[in-house]
Amino acid sequence: MNFAIVGPGAIGSLWASSLSHAGHNINLWSRQTDNQLTIQCDNHLPLTLPNNDHQALKNSDVVLVTLKAPFVLSGLKSLVEHIHSDAIIVLMHNGMGTAEPVSSLFPNNPLLLATTTHGAYRPTPQHVLHTGKGNTQLGATNSLGHQCEFIVDVLNNALPTVEWHSNIQQALWNKLAINCAINPLTAINNVNNGTLSQQAYQYDLQQIINEVVEVMHAEAIAVEMQALTKTIQHVIEATAANYSSMQQDIAHRRTSEIDFITGYLIARAKHHQIDVSFNQSLYNSIKQIEQSW
Ligand SMILES: NC(=O)c1ccc[n+]([C@@H]2O[C@H](COP(=O)([O-])OP(=O)(O)OC[C@H]3O[C@@H](n4cnc5c(N)ncnc54)[C@H](OP(=O)(O)O)[C@@H]3O)[C@@H](O)[C@H]2O)c1
Incomplete structure (x- = not known):
């Protein structure tokens, strides 16, 4: 599948690396202006991934947003016309309160919310350490999202364990x-x-x-x-x-x-x-x- 990672910090880089190693196509969207970014997770081979590529973003089946909560809305506002209305949007951050405004921004997209207990630490912008194995819970916040339970298997295959929560x-x-x-x-x-x-x-x-x-x-x-x-x-x-x-x-x-x-x-x-x-x-x-x- 084609995945966009919006906000590839510690958690986003961990997912980018894990999804890439599971065979998916990854593109990044970050405030860095380079058109490619390198991510190395633990001792895996470094990955060079497209960054801020409008076409890759448009072709993404899943947009995984790993920005910290205060930057989610402003980060996504500028991407409204570049995200396909079929793309599954997944918000993965601590705290609550972003789902409603994001849902208004993307009324036709399936919207999922996720919470994770994985630990990730980024000692340098290119290097991420998976400091603690954890669990990710995922669930829908709109009716289109409820049809996307299949994504659990895809994510679980890349970075286990991932569970679907009927009441996220x-x-x-x-x-x-x-x-x-x-x-x-x-x-x-x-x-x-x-x-x-x-x-x-x-x-x-x-x-x-x-x-x-x-x-x-x-x-x-x-x-x-x-x-x-x-x-x-x-x-x-x-x-x-x-x-x-x-x-x-x-x-x-x-x-x-x-x-x-x-x-x-x-x-x-x-x-x-x-x-x-x-x-x-x-x-x-x-x-x-x-x-x-
Ligand atoms: N790290 C963990 O172990 C962990 C575990 C569980 C949950 N979480 C949660 O996951 C979310 C992401 O955490 P993280 O540790 O991955 O954070 P992070 O490393 O700081 O990454 C956040 C991302 O947001 C970007 N960003 C920061 N400030 C910004 C701004 N003003 N405008 C636009 N983009 C900005 C960063 O860009 P740059 O790359 O340019 O800095 C980075 O891509 C948080 O809600 C956190 O609480 C983290």
Whole structure:
């Protein structure tokens, strides 16, 4: 199949490499102006792939968007007339809130949402390291998307494991809940994930979780307080030495995904008239840091 990777950063390069090695044609779309880019994943042979090629983009069967959430809409707006209306668009990023505006931009395309736990790190623009094997969950957000379940086999063959989720909102909310708990606290306090297992953070974590659970219930998303608390504790322990993406973004003075993580929670809470003042204060702290640069 013909795949376009829009935003070939760490995760996008991992997919580009994996899909190419599985025999698919890959073209890249990035803010780099070169008409070819080289990607080397781990110790595989380097791949030279077309970049910003309008014809290759137009011929793409699947457009896999691996931009960070704040850049998805602006990144795709300029591509509207260059993406075929039959192309399956897959949004793969942390956080929520891009599906609706992207769906308005591409009303005739099948639109899928994905969440992944693979770890990828790009020490140089050409080199990506697959730092942790994970799982990718995929599901449809419009009726055309529901006809695209076959794509799971294609993706799973390239970078396992990939699973189809008939209710992708559930999977995205589960991930959002974990991100709401871990990301702002690690970013504000400039600590690794494992530090959150200290007693000093337990009150804050519980406040976040209480509010998240209330909003998830209002959104008709299945969640149980004790189970979610346990899951978050497990993730903190399993990733103790890691720094969250938000901690890294803030430490490197890059725009974080706060608007699509805690910001999305706050927007949905507002819709249901639920008080999420603890999460609101974390959101304000991150915004204050970003605005101080
Ligand atoms: N990396 C992981 O292990 C991992 C795991 C799970 C989920 N995720 C999620 O996957 C998504 C992608 O993460 P990533 O780690 O691959 O990020 P990344 O390495 O920073 O790549 C993001 C891509 O977006 C481009 N980009 C950055 N700023 C931009 C801007 N202002 N305008 C247009 N394009 C811009 C980058 O371009 P350049 O190449 O020019 O910098 C790059 O192609 C995020 O939502 C992240 O939370 C990542």
